[in-house]
Amino acid sequence: xxxxxxxxxxxxxxxxxxxxxxxxxxxxxxxxxxxxxxxxxxxxxxxxxxxxxxxxxxxxxxxxxxxxxxxxxxxxxxxxxxxxxxxxxxxxxxxxxxxxxxxxxxxxxxxxxxxxxxxxxxxxxxxxxxxxxxxxxxxxxxxxxxxxxxxxxxxxxxxxxxxxxxxxxxxxxxx
Numbered sequence: 001x002x003x004x005x006x007x008x009x010x011x012x013x014x015x016x017x018x019x020x021x022x023x024x025x026x027x028x029x030x031x032x033x034x035x036x037x038x039x040x041x042x043x044x045x046x047x048x049x050x051x052x053x054x055x056x057x058x059x060x061x062x063x064x065x066x067x068x069x070x071x072x073x074x075x076x077x078x079x080x081x082x083x084x085x086x087x088x089x090x091x092x093x094x095x096x097x098x099x100x101x102x103x104x105x106x107x108x109x110x111x112x113x114x115x116x117x118x119x120x121x122x123x124x125x126x127x128x129x130x131x132x133x134x135x136x137x138x139x140x141x142x143x144x145x146x147x148x149x150x151x152x153x154x155x156x157x158x159x160x161x162x163x164x165x166x167x168x169x170x171x172x173x174x175x
Contacts, residue, residue: 001015001029003034016109049130058162061119068135072131074130083154095151150172
């Protein structure tokens, strides 16, 4: 696997290294030793799938607090614009965001450290996203920030057409 640190401290784009032959390819998508060697949490407590029927569906921006969770996110079908926001007050990249396109074709993954908000916008119908989570979901610790909060200035690549009331109505961010 190829680990490329993003502009946000501790967040990485993870690309598989493909071993190709006449059958197709083989690639590793997770290795505890490789994640540990980059100082990343390799713990997996839960895996989730998000299926999104319509293009323009926005999910996010979610995080868990005080028991934060690291995530490894991959789009297994379709295309999404995946976004993370550093919400760690002590971080040099606090309140900064990073976004990239994840697709079923490029097979890229995004490693998101604990203390980040995460969300995505689907860029085509029937997009599916697979998450590996370092912690179990705790409903009473579920939090979020608004996808269009001016405190972050996220430049989304298209219009939001489907969004939950909860995700659309988070209050303005207050550090």
